[in-house]
Amino acid sequence: MNKPPTVLVVDDDETIREVVTITLEGEGYEVLTAAHGGQALKVLQNHLPQVILLDMRMPVMDGWSFSQAYQQLPGPHAPLIVLTAATDASVFAAQVKADAFLAKPFDLDRLIEIVGRYSQP
Amino acid sequence: MDEGKDAHKTREELLEELERLRKRNATLEAATQPPGLILAESEASYRQLIELFPESIAIHQNGKFVYVNDAGLKLIGATDRAQIIGKPLLDVVHPDFRPAVIARARQTQQGQPTTLLEEKFIRLDGRPIDVEVVAIPVTYRGEPATQVVVRDITERKRFAEALLQNEERLRLASEAGDLGVWEWDIPTGKVNWSDNLEELHGMEPGGFGGTIESFRAMIYPDDRPAVMVALNRAIKDGQKYAVEVRTIGPYDGKLRWLATQAQTFFDEAGQPMRMVGVTQNITERKRAENDLRESEARFRSMADSAPVLLWVSGPDTLCNFFNQSWLSFTGRTMEQEIGNGWAEGVHPADFEKCLQIYLSSFEARKPFEMEYRLRRWDGQWRWLLDKGVPRFQPDGSFAGYIGSCIDIEERKRAEERQRFLADASKIMAASLDYEQTLQNVARLTTRLADWCAIEMVSGTDGSLEIMALAHRDPDLENQVYRLRKNLQPYLTENYPTVRVARTGQPELFHQMSTERLQEISPEPAAKKALADLGLKSAIFVPLVARGRTLGVLSLLSAASGHLFDEQDFALAQDLAYRAALAVDNTRLYREAQEAAKDREEFLSVAAHELKTPLTGLRGFAQLLSRQLTRPETLDPVRLGRVAQVIQEQSDKLTRLIEQLLDVSRIEAGRLGLDKRRTDLYALVEGVVNLAQSNTDKHTLRVVSQTAPLEALVDALRFEQVVTNLVDNAIKYSPEGGPVTVEITLSDPQTVRLSVTDQGLGIPAERRERIFDRFYQAHERAYLGGMGLGLHISRQIVELHRGRIEVEFPSEGGSRFIVNVPVQAEEGSEEGFIESLPVLSGVSLNEDSKR
Numbered sequence: 001m002n003k004p005p006t007v008l009v010v011d012d013d014e015t016i017r018e019v020v021t022i023t024l025e026g027e028g029y030e031v032l033t034a035a036h037g038g039q040a041l042k043v044l045q046n047h048l049p050q051v052i053l054l055d056m057r058m059p060v061m062d063g064w065s066f067s068q069a070y071q072q073l074p075g076p077h078a079p080l081i082v083l084t085a086a087t088d089a090s091v092f093a094a095q096v097k098a099d100a101f102l103a104k105p106f107d108l109d110r111l112i113e114i115v116g117r118y119s120q121p
Numbered sequence: 122m123d124e125g126k127d128a129h130k131t132r133e134e135l136l137e138e139l140e141r142l143r144k145r146n147a148t149l150e151a152a153t154q155p156p157g158l159i160l161a162e163s164e165a166s167y168r169q170l171i172e173l174f175p176e177s178i179a180i181h182q183n184g185k186f187v188y189v190n191d192a193g194l195k196l197i198g199a200t201d202r203a204q205i206i207g208k209p210l211l212d213v214v215h216p217d218f219r220p221a222v223i224a225r226a227r228q229t230q231q232g233q234p235t236t237l238l239e240e241k242f243i244r245l246d247g248r249p250i251d252v253e254v255v256a257i258p259v260t261y262r263g264e265p266a267t268q269v270v271v272r273d274i275t276e277r278k279r280f281a282e283a284l285l286q287n288e289e290r291l292r293l294a295s296e297a298g299d300l301g302v303w304e305w306d307i308p309t310g311k312v313n314w315s316d317n318l319e320e321l322h323g324m325e326p327g328g329f330g331g332t333i334e335s336f337r338a339m340i341y342p343d344d345r346p347a348v349m350v351a352l353n354r355a356i357k358d359g360q361k362y363a364v365e366v367r368t369i370g371p372y373d374g375k376l377r378w379l380a381t382q383a384q385t386f387f388d389e390a391g392q393p394m395r396m397v398g399v400t401q402n403i404t405e406r407k408r409a410e411n412d413l414r415e416s417e418a419r420f421r422s423m424a425d426s427a428p429v430l431l432w433v434s435g436p437d438t439l440c441n442f443f444n445q446s447w448l449s450f451t452g453r454t455m456e457q458e459i460g461n462g463w464a465e466g467v468h469p470a471d472f473e474k475c476l477q478i479y480l481s482s483f484e485a486r487k488p489f490e491m492e493y494r495l496r497r498w499d500g501q502w503r504w505l506l507d508k509g510v511p512r513f514q515p516d517g518s519f520a521g522y523i524g525s526c527i528d529i530e531e532r533k534r535a536e537e538r539q540r541f542l543a544d545a546s547k548i549m550a551a552s553l554d555y556e557q558t559l560q561n562v563a564r565l566t567t568r569l570a571d572w573c574a575i576e577m578v579s580g581t582d583g584s585l586e587i588m589a590l591a592h593r594d595p596d597l598e599n600q601v602y603r604l605r606k607n608l609q610p611y612l613t614e615n616y617p618t619v620r621v622a623r624t625g626q627p628e629l630f631h632q633m634s635t636e637r638l639q640e641i642s643p644e645p646a647a648k649k650a651l652a653d654l655g656l657k658s659a660i661f662v663p664l665v666a667r668g669r670t671l672g673v674l675s676l677l678s679a680a681s682g683h684l685f686d687e688q689d690f691a692l693a694q695d696l697a698y699r700a701a702l703a704v705d706n707t708r709l710y711r712e713a714q715e716a717a718k719d720r721e722e723f724l725s726v727a728a729h730e731l732k733t734p735l736t737g738l739r740g741f742a743q744l745l746s747r748q749l750t751r752p753e754t755l756d757p758v759r760l761g762r763v764a765q766v767i768q769e770q771s772d773k774l775t776r777l778i779e780q781l782l783d784v785s786r787i788e789a790g791r792l793g794l795d796k797r798r799t800d801l802y803a804l805v806e807g808v809v810n811l812a813q814s815n816t817d818k819h820t821l822r823v824v825s826q827t828a829p830l831e832a833l834v835d836a837l838r839f840e841q842v843v844t845n846l847v848d849n850a851i852k853y854s855p856e857g858g859p860v861t862v863e864i865t866l867s868d869p870q871t872v873r874l875s876v877t878d879q880g881l882g883i884p885a886e887r888r889e890r891i892f893d894r895f896y897q898a899h900e901r902a903y904l905g906g907m908g909l910g911l912h913i914s915r916q917i918v919e920l921h922r923g924r925i926e927v928e929f930p931s932e933g934g935s936r937f938i939v940n941v942p943v944q945a946e947e948g949s950e951e952g953f954i955e956s957l958p959v960l961s962g963v964s965l966n967e968d969s970k971r
Contacts, residue, residue: 015736015737015740015741015766015770016736016740019736019737019740019744022744059852085728085733104732104736105738106739107739108740108743108744
């Protein structure tokens with residue numbers, strides 16, 4: 001058996017991390033979480049996720065700062081999927097050169113579908 | 122006529138002379154009878170006699186000249202006797218007269234003397250001369266010969282001919298018109314005149330007495346002395362007699378004007394003999410002249426009393442008349458103005474254009490209209506409207522122009538004022554930018570003043586701050602600005618702009634006196650700055666919009682020396698009115714823009730915030746339905762968790778919606794308080810305990826020296842404030858740490874609540890606005906919530922007549938301090954619902970700063 005694909009969820013809202021984790025784990029993904037950009041960078045020191053789900057407005061280190069720092073890291077980069085309120089989603093996604101965006105509030109089917117698409121090797 | 126007489130006399134003289142000569146000759150002839158000596162003697166004396174004779178005398182014998190005296194040589198143009206002696210007689214005779222000469226020669230040969238004959242000779246130089254000749258037979262050297270006495274009458278003949286022609290002309294003239302000819306024989310006093318003179322004088326045909334006395338009687342009595350003087354002068358000194366006299370017709374009794382010209386003739390002794398004259402009836406001309414004079418007098422009196430300035434020019438373009446109004450206006454004399462003198466008073470800038478219009482219209486003989494400035498007697502330039510029309514004589518010939526001018530200075534100024542205000546409105550409407558509009562207004566105002574300053578009332582302390590300054594000479598702008606800045610510390614109550622801002626009443630300083638300037642400030646430095654500005658005159662007008670004085674517009678005059686008058690003052694007020702509206706509009710616009718931006722930001726934040734709990738809510742609801750589709754995996758624990766999350770998220774949503782409603786109530790002025798006596802210590806403790814139960818990372822502590830601590834507050838609202846501050850402290854300490862809440866009496870009347878954390882603190886540049894609505898201190902490092910918490914807290918505290926402040930301890934973190942009175946102020950009762958006054962919906966920022 002192959003190792004299941006890993007997804008990193010970066011969001012300051014605990015409830016959202018929880019619902020994403022439950023859903024994706026249900027689909028067989030391994031899910032890592034971080035409450036802000038700083039924590040996410042820490043996680044990335046030891047993991048190479050296939051997909052990163054990124055909220056933009058977060059304390060300590062927001063989505064913009066994180067994506068900037070992430071691009072500086074050596075090695076392969078996972079696709080970024082911006083996870084934010086619909087009004088901002090596409091704008092923010094463009095700002096951080098994300099591969100896709102998922103507007104809040106989102107349907108779980110849509111979450112599964114988009115993560116599935118970007119986690120393919 | 123008289124020359125005829127002269128000629129006649131001369132002829133007589135000539136004949137007498139001739140007779141004398143003949144008698145003498147006869148004597149001589151008788152003397153030839155005795156022998157030689159006597160003859161020789163007598164011939165010698167005869168020769169001597171005729172030699173000296175003034176008349177030309179010649180002797181010819183056998184058709185040839187044998188003797189010519191000196192006068193004869195001169196007559197014929199010879200210088201030497203040899204030129205003529207021996208020459209044939211006929212050589213000097215004009216061919217037309219040769220037969221006559223041959224005839225009279227033949228007559229004398231037969232011993233017959235001739236009568237006086239007119240002949241024509243040819244001088245040696247070829248010039249023909251008219252001569253009178255008398256020939257007598259003589260014996261010369263024993264042989265018969267002819268002696269002739271010749272006189273040159275060429276001049277006389279020419280004169281006679283000319284006279285004849287004149288006479289003819291005169292006759293024609295007198296027959297054609299009212300022209301009569303007369304002759305006064307002075308020695309006899311008889312006057313002969315042509316027939317038409319009687320009619321000319323208005324008397325019956327043949328009614329003239331024929332004496333100078335009867336002529337005198339006809340003269341209008343007033344004119345008699347002058348006529349007599351002229352007559353006497355003409356007779357005595359031979360002066361030409363030329364008079365215009367009035368006569369009364371003896372027959373018709375009518376008054377006539379007669380013009381007479383006459384010449385006196387004198388005899389050799391200088392005695393006046395005759396006076397010959399021509400008289401003409403000039404009554405019609407005189408009447409026309411008189412009419413003209415009268416009409417001119419009428420014109421003048423009309424022109425002088427006309428309320429307009431009039432000028433008249435001739436066909437040579439030069440002006441020849443200005444009416445009294447013109448002369449009074451310019452304060453100059455007619456002599457100064459006529460010709461081109463008037464041009465000196467025309468403004469140099471307008472002169473060229475005026476001249477061009479005038480001359481080109483003149484050329485085309487067309488009416489024209491032009492406006493120019495003319496210097497008035499007091500040196501002031503006044504705008505005139507000048508309308509010129511060509512004038513024509515009754516016969517249609519061009520006579521020049523007549524022009525009338527009216528002073529349109531007032532109209533012009535009114536027009537300029539209107540134009541200025543129209544421009545002002547346009548310029549002021551051109552920008553919605555506040556500072557730009559102020560600068561535009563200042564710049565525009567330099568059309569009225571040397572420089573203009575706009576000082577605006579500062580929002581914080583009501584002091585005046587200079588916002589715009591414009592000088593006519595942009596190079597001086599900075600200098601003036603600096604001088605004005607130097608005055609800033611001395612803006613006492615007495616400073617005009619300060620006073621105007623306070624009273625809202627405009628002020629005009631027609632002439633800035635030194636004393637007036639001294640009043641402004643006693644400080645030497647201020648005096649110096651004012652002196653350096655060199656103020657001559659000033660206007661200060663308030664900028665008032667919607668009943669509020671926004672600032673003061675100053676119009677200042679220095680170098681130009683212009684003294685502002687009431688009209689400038691009125692115009693400045695009109696301008697200020699428009700400027701205030703424009704400035705107020707830009708201010709409103711800016712505030713509206715900012716409010717709109719705030720709202721947009723708020724909506725964006727609100728959407729984000731509302732969506733966060735909504736995302737959780739929806740996610741868990743979907744998880745629930747997914748589980749329900751797979752009953753075999755139903756897990757009661759998991760279902761409980763789902764229900765709990767749904768509960769929490771809907772609570773969160775409710776709270777957010779509550780906050781939004783609070784803001785809405787604040788803005789509408791409907792946030793009411795239900796004040797009751799409340800133990801604040803217990804209230805704070807409750808909030809802290811609840812907060813502590815939700816966090817493990819933070820250590821919350823309540824400090825108080827007084828418990829219970831009662832105050833008159835709206836318990837629910839106050840709890841909201843404490844919760845907001847505690848939540849913020851937790852939220853802004855994401856890494857955890859202590860949060861200290863202290864509640865004490867800072868004085869017996871005031872409760873002091875402070876919440877201190879050791880978290881992120883607030884960046885210095887953002888601290889100022891943290892109590893503003895929707896404002897978040899950490900723009901991107903976002904910590905949930907809509908930025909409404911502090912805004913709402915502040916409104917609640919202020920409704921309690923309290924204050925909220927923030928401090929930033931040097932060791933980091935923040936301390937929010939709330940002070941509220943223990944009791945409501947006098948007269949306030951328990952349970953009294955207080956609310957904020959209704960605030961203007963558009964000036965939220967302004968109001969929220971209070």
